Amino acid sequence: MASTLINETIIDMLKHIVGKENVSTSTAELEAYSFVSTSQDLPRRRPDVVVLPETTDQIANILKYANRNEIPVLARGSGSGFMGENIPLKGGILIDITRMGKILEIDEKNMVAIVEGGCTVLQLFDELDKRELAFPVRTWFTPNMTIAGLVANNGTGDYSCTFGRIGENIEGLEVLLVNGEAVRLGSWAIPNSYGPWTRFAGGPDMIGLFVGSIGALGIITKVAIRLINKRKFIWYQTFGWPREEAPAISKAMYELQRYGVSNMSIHNSWTYRGPTNAGVFEWPTNLYFSLNIMQTSEDEEELKPREKRINNICRENNGVELGEKICKMCQGPPYYLMNLGQFYNYKRIKAVTKKVVQTEIREGLGFMMFYHCCPTLRFNEYWDIFEEITRKYGFLDERRGPYLYGWFFPPAVINPFPTFAYKTEDQAEAERARQAYREMNKELLVGHGFVPYQIGSWQPREYLQGMGSTYELLKKIKRVLDPKDILNPGQI
């Protein structure tokens, strides 16, 4: 697409700032950066130019220039957002921050890791592992995810059930405002303090303003993340429930969160259909939901009473223990759930994939994914509505799902993350899937008061507008911080 925004002068300036080898207007690059990590067939758009800066100063200079010349700017990490928030709706400059991936300091005294925004989750794992440390949001879905991207979308991970989302685990941020000015937030702002050791340094929570702001208020260049001791002992358990027991599993999940379980995820029988068809997994036909529970501790002995209590909560709420074999099959890197169920075994995954691909389940299917949050105790209501709409649009069947992969955060919140499949090559069905996507979001978010996991252009406009005075305040803040609407324009 020929751009009306970008001309040779602008390209030359960008080359001057970051070096010519780090600027691209090639078809390959613009097209590749129009994609995001999702199989949803929803609108994409190319940027007009992609740049790969390596320093905060370079980004600051790009921002100053873009702001002066009113060129839209979108900062992007690994491109793993799901709500269309990383799509350059108005084109312009796309800043790929992945070259800014340094781990600046592991401050064990203050229990924070200070990293550049482009540092990936995997990089940080590596460094922390060496020191028997971890960080509380162990995301698996996209292990190549950047930390700044995680903050800008307020992501979650394995331990979010205990420690909350990434936003609750940040002690300091460095953010570039649209005029190129760098601000450090929390105790990091104080020159004679001890670095980013606490986010609350008096006054309102300025860090919170940028958490989940999808790069529309500023560009996150450095992050100080809270650390925890690495968990040494892990116990896994899996329970199942029939479909009609949705209220019972909702109650069980609530009680487990209240008790303080380390982590859990909820799934349904559709999730396991591929592997079952492939003959490597036998899901009990009388059960529909599965709850995969993980408890960690520093001490093996400490686990035993907790195991007992967790088992009791599930049994008291009509849960059926699924045994070690199924438990082992169900647990594992959640990333694989969408494809195969949670098979952790690498070789097995490869073998199973081959078999599953040969079955009809993966034939030309795309997925519509939904990112919502609901009170854990109301999960059964959420699921009833979700099923009703998928049924209405013809997506409630053996092949199409819906698949369920829910995870949790405090105090009693679930992100059910349901998905249904559709045949992408069938134009009528693909259009029906898009209609279902729009209605589902509108009905659940606007109609029933559930909230989005994150914001983005694929969410219904009505939702933000429905926030009333809060949305008005957000718009005022945006106007103050970014009066020319340069940063990720069109999203808020």
Added chain:
Amino acid sequence: MSKGVGLLDTLEKKIRDILKDCHGCGMCSQIGSHIPFKEDGLVPEQGTPTPKCPPSTRYKFISYSARGRLWLIAAHFYESLPITEDIVKVSYTCQTCGLCDELCFISKVPAFRLLREEIAEQGLAPAVNKKAEENVRRFNNPFGEPFENRTSWAEGLDLRKKGDVLYFAGCWSSYKTPDVAKASIDILKAVGYDATYLAKKEMCCGNYSLWYGDKKTARAKARGVLKAIESSGAKEAVFSCPHCLRTFRQDYPLMFGELPFKTKHITEIIAESIDKGRLDFKNKLNIKVTYHDPCRLGRHLGIYDEPRKVIQALPGIELVEMKRNRQWAWCCGSGASGDILFAFPGYAHWVANERLKEASENANVLVTACAQCYYHFKNTLKSSNMAIGIYDLPILVAKAMDLA
């Protein structure tokens, strides 16, 4: 109907699945040493060496990663994105080394080859690659060397033209590294094989054409090669070139079904001979070596242990591993049958240089088991100031056996 959509109708289902299965997680261009799965536990595999993917390390932009390339392939086939010069560069800077396939369960390399087929069909391949393909068609080698020179290395060796065990030299050893072919023959003779050689009947196996994207030529070459082997009466074919071996083992069966003869790499023959006590090592080498796993021999064919077994059997050798070894080995950079070296020599040498740096930190000799890697490393070394010896394994074995 657009060209892209038209082609989609004829695509193998497998390719569609590849495109659909990729969720774009980015593991294939990951920075970091964790792999989020492991054979026997719930804990992710840790400590895998990095960096991994040469083009995404060198060029950094997302299109040079496996997922970026898959996205472009999807855009081309599903949305009729025209193939441009920069898409051609993205395609021809991928070594098709297969490391990205180690990082996730989706086998992506067939899709990359498909893109090249599309590029070649549209006549958009890099000019030097086109020329090399024309050379394959005209001269039976990608270098454009006269066909009559193909057998020069075998002059005076008095090789039989019919027999049970055939040595297939391939283009690289025939023209660029005759010392590898000679050493292989010397070893075969020493361990009791009366090696047969096709001589003037040996032609290019079609590997270059397959990865260039010209299936028709590849198939024609394959048919010719198989006919020649059939007439030789060979029951077993031995290769020193992993590219040829890969073509025989993985591509020919897809074209023609199961082959009527066995295929082996020379390192497999040597390893077996060690077990049978057929090798007599006379020279103590007194060197510290590191082994470079060629992509085709390792990741594509799964031959990791035999070369190491052979190296460790040589007298006076200390074998040390580079951090990036076995399935995590960094490619030499030359690509399939040298296609990257032909099209982007500067980049191919950068990749090799990175590997040589890693090797020289560990050892004073780099040993590989691929004539092409051997050639490319030696050439790259000429323009560097690193002090490291380069050997192809048969040459080193021949030296230890005092055959050289």
